[in-house]
Amino acid sequence: QVQLKESGPGLVQPSQTLSLTCTVAGFSLTSYNVHWVRQPPGKGLEWMGVLWNTGGTRYNSDLKSRLSISKDTSKSQVFLKMNSLQTEDTATYYCAKTSYNNYFDYWGQGVMVTVSS
Amino acid sequence: DIVMTQSPSSLAVSAGETVTINCKSSQSLLSSGNQKNYLAWYQQKPGQSPKLLIYLASTRESGVPDRFIGSGSGTDFTLTISSVQAEDLADYYCQQHYSYPLTFGSGTKLDI
Numbered sequence: 424q425v426q427l428k429e430s431g432p433g434l435v436q437p438s439q440t441l442s443l444t445c446t447v448a449g450f451s452l453t454s455y456n457v458h459w460v461r462q463p464p465g466k467g468l469e470w471m472g473v474l475w476n477t478g479g480t481r482y483n484s485d486l487k488s489r490l491s492i493s494k495d496t497s498k499s500q501v502f503l504k505m506n507s508l509q510t511e512d513t514a515t516y517y518c519a520k521t522s523y524n525n526y527f528d529y530w531g532q533g534v535m536v537t538v539s540s
Numbered sequence: 541d542i543v544m545t546q547s548p549s550s551l552a553v554s555a556g557e558t559v560t561i562n563c564k565s566s567q568s569l570l571s572s573g574n575q576k577n578y579l580a581w582y583q584q585k586p587g588q589s590p591k592l593l594i595y596l597a598s599t600r601e602s603g604v605p606d607r608f609i610g611s612g613s614g615t616d617f618t619l620t621i622s623s624v625q626a627e628d629l630a631d632y633y634c635q636q637h638y639s640y641p642l643t644f645g646s647g648t649k650l651d652i
Contacts, residue, residue, distance in 0.1 A: 467633065473642075517589060526637045
């Protein structure tokens with residue numbers, strides 16, 4: 424059974440670094456891509472970046488300078504790190520798996536992150 | 541980047557009615573290689589994660605009721621919900637899965 428679950432701090436101070444973990448089950452990170460998508464409160468979905476099954480990455484150009492995605496295959500975990508957080512980064516952060524055709528077939532439950540002092 | 545324009549932003553209907561949500565892409569999502577359109581639809585109920593309804597423009601995900609119908613080609617796509625039920629109250633998003641960066645429409649809020 425495919426599952427993804429995000430974990431991380433609910434509150435981050437401005438200018439600090441956000442670190443999130445996505446723990447997956449039911450599939451291998453060497454076979455499928457995992458993405459991060461975020462959603463500010465009351466707003467739409469924004470694709471942040473992808474960790475390909477090969478280990479390569481691709482980022483949203485608006486976030487590229489601040490974002491890093493990596494993985495520990497042995498632990499079935501994908502990591503997101505984003506620095507220089509601002510209040511506009513307040514959002515629910517989702518990790519999601521894509522099919523071979525790049526549509527999101529499974530999503531995590533999401534983790535709400537508030538950027539505030 | 542491919543810009544996805546979704547309309548309307550919100551609509552209110554009564555149970556049993558048919559609903560149409562539109563999604564327009566700034567570039568064609570039709571692959572010349574396999575003649576498939578790379579457009580997906582998601583449903584997001586309040587407090588939940590998005591759920592895949594439709595991919596490749598018209599292929600219903602397993603377990604999705606057949607009242608959800610995806611159609612369209614090229615740059616113009618439609619999600620039709622026939623005989624809307626109370627449980628369909630949600631936000632609906634289109635997403636192009638044709639090229640990176642992956643992009644979403646701004647969403648349609650369905651009130652019943």
